Amino acid sequence: MTGRLFDLNTATRWRWRFYLDPWLLMGIAALATFGSLIIYSAADGDATFIEAHWLKLALASLLMIAAAQCPQRWYSNLALLVYLIGLSLLVAVMLFGEISKGAQRWLDFGVFRFQPSEIMKLAMPAALAWLLSQSHLPPKWTTLMLASIMLAIPVALVAKQPDLGTAILIVASGGMVIFFAGLAWRVIAGLLLGVAVAAPIAWNHLHEYQQKRVLTFLNPENDPLGSGYHIIQSKIAIGSGGLEGKGWRNGSQTQLDFLPESHTDFIFSVLAEEWGLIGVSVLLTLYLFVIARGFYIAWQARDSFGRLMAGAITMSFFIYIFINIGMVSGLLPVVGVPLPLISYGGTSLVTLMLGFGMLMSIHAEHKRNPKRSM
């Protein structure tokens, strides 16, 4: 009787422990090191670039470590609130952007500038994971409708800014949560069919100049002086790299500045030119390792929220990689998405590392509360 107060079986009891996932950490460190070497070459041996990059990496890592220490329930409890804050900030950006004519993605707080759409990359999957984990899976129709509305509004706001890259990433992260939760296959088939039927009809209703614009978007090589130029130069860089590459800091496309944005969005082409297919394979293997670990964490997660969130974070990471490499190699249209952990700096680095911190936190639930096995 007296022992009840200290009953170890009590579900609410948990232990706070410092925790970092060593496998994720190794993968991230290896990618960041590889990235630094490539940036160094793209910046023509200018160490100041590396210093600035490392400073950003270090700050983002601190955030990741802090995020890993927070219990998972903080994320599920706060998800909706952060989502709503993010949504109101997006509305603020829209109103603010109206004044300064159009493409305004930033809110200026005087001391620092900040891009609210970035919040949504994590707040969106978290809020949907919270919503869908409130009842049993697969979700009911009503829950799915609510989830779709929650997904559609911020995406529309971001796409209107216009920031297509971020909009795609938000759609993907939120959509993955709904998919993992168990969107029925026949609904997915229905959606795909709907798109397939609607596309040609919509196409015929477009004006000629609108069709032309879409075509250029899909095939930038139609426009060799504009965005097509970047893709052409990027493909030359990749293709001329061959199997073994031209050697570190010896890529003529990179060193002669034919490659645009060589240290940010197009850094993959630098790697492919100077390190060849071998370097590319090493990078993709490292990425696959991190993704596999993310899937393992989702597989092992304690509850639905953890599973959905871990799956969505991992898939966002993959989507970054796929869109970026697909873009620079001419498979996909040009969308401004960085190559995660390799591209120089960027706001997305912070979001990315925060995501890894949350992944670690989800996995740490096993250590914090080992008794509640499930």
Next chain:
Amino acid sequence: MIRTQHQDRNQVRRRLVVVFGVVLLLFLALILRMAWLQITHHEKYQELADGNRIRIEPIAPIRGRILDRNGQILADNQTVYTLELHRDELPRPRSLQAVLGKLQEFQPSLPSLDDRVSTRLQQQWRRMNRHLPFTLARLTEEEAARFSVDAWRYPGFVVNAVAQRIYPQGQRAAHAVGYVGRITVEDLRTLDFENYRNTEFVGRSGIEQSYEAALHGQTGLRYVEVDAQGRQVRELNRIAPESGKDLILSLDLELQTFAEDLLGERKGAIVAIDPRNGDVLTLASTPTFDPNAFIARMDNDTYQQLINDPKKPLFNRAIQSKYPPGSTIKPFMGLIGLESGLITPSSKKYAGPSFEYKGMVYRDWKKEGHGTVDLDLAITQSCDVFFYELALDMTITRIDAGLAPFGIGEKTGIDLNSESTGVRPSAAWKRRVHNKPWYPGETIIVGIGQGYLLTTPLQLASATATLSVQGKRYRPHIVHAEEDFSLPTVPMKAANWKAVVDAMTHVMTAPTGTGRRSAPLIHNTMAGKTGTAQVVSFAKDSKYNASNFSEEQLDHAIFIGFSPVTDPKIAIAVLIENGGHGGETAAPLAALVADKWLGKIGSTP
């Protein structure tokens, strides 16, 4: 409970497996795409990369010169030597530290290469284009020669000869000619970036600014074949730059110099216009400055000194300053009065010591009054009371409408930027600007060119030119152009023009004329009007006594005039800040300038 939780878990796990499978497939797709580019089509892309060895370099055009109407050079280009950094040609490692280390080796032998250069390099190292030369310093000819001997030891550091702006006349006509300044980041937002890729300077004021597009010219291009390290192998093609146009001014440097010297140390402006075509012959503003100071990297002290000087030397008083025109407005008021029919050349008014309206007393400058006067005498003696009464009768609406065709209170449209508008008051204007109704008492003082009325010296000169040729109006311009500058003629009766011009002639010739003391200074006939613009108002019974006021409170002296009276060839406005009476200080300057010009163009009576 446990069962449904298991169901939840398995639901997600099934989907995770599916998605991971898709991820693996997409990774495979990426690898295949890479293999397709890097193995299958490697040779094609290798060839394309090898062909990518052409670099396009801009060549800056030579800036057009500025010459006066006789071909005297006001703005020219001179060859100067610069030490440039070519980052492409540096030995590796091409780091900032390595460059700074090299700099220290030869810096002691080049005094022009001071310590500011390393600060500048550190600030701009990351932003600069690696393939374009970066100017480190200007070298003297001797330094350039000395460095060139050793240059082989410092690859990447190159001595280059470039054209740079010089103003051979120094301070002369500095406000009109203006100056160029180094292009800043802000400039690049507004300039055509492509055309300014290799340009260092851009017009900042005066003609240099307003004619920037014509003076700058078109940037040329060099197509250079480079090796894998980016070093030039040979030049493939060249599109020559198009030099900027030389501008010939209507300004006469000799007359300008003469006018500037007449003003001397005083703050003031002299504007002279050819009334037959609107040519601006002189646009003098004092104190002036040396525009060459803006070209050599001006140290901050010199610049601050120019900016903060209470005499405002950078301020172009001829077109930017606004003053009440004072009594020089009276001939125009007389014209409007005659045209309105409220007076005729022979109508007389009694002009006592003051004019009273609604209990307010408006005093004449002449304590005892002028007695009974007609328009001619009122202009000749500059009678205030006559014009108080006339203005009140005409109302501000009629005055506003009458002054408008002369361009009073409007930009003249001269081909220079930053011209002031001045103020031509009306009831609507006061409502708009001050949100108050117009009071008739305010009309009374506008009659003698005080109150809200504000004009620039250029406006006065232009209006005087129009008056001198019976309303033929031209847009004043400083750059000569084969173009008709005619503006709509001011429609007035010939008799009215004659009456006012006669009165202005009497200003110079009559025993009581306010400008009579200046008449001996000119060999030709002259018509004019003196004016004095109050800076401070003084109490009712006190007499204006110059010695009671500090210099800043002294009245501004103004004079407008033209010569010869028939077939005028020059119209002038003179303004001297705190110069006291227009008849004493401003009128002689106008007479001397007119005489100088008429002598030069051989127009003798």
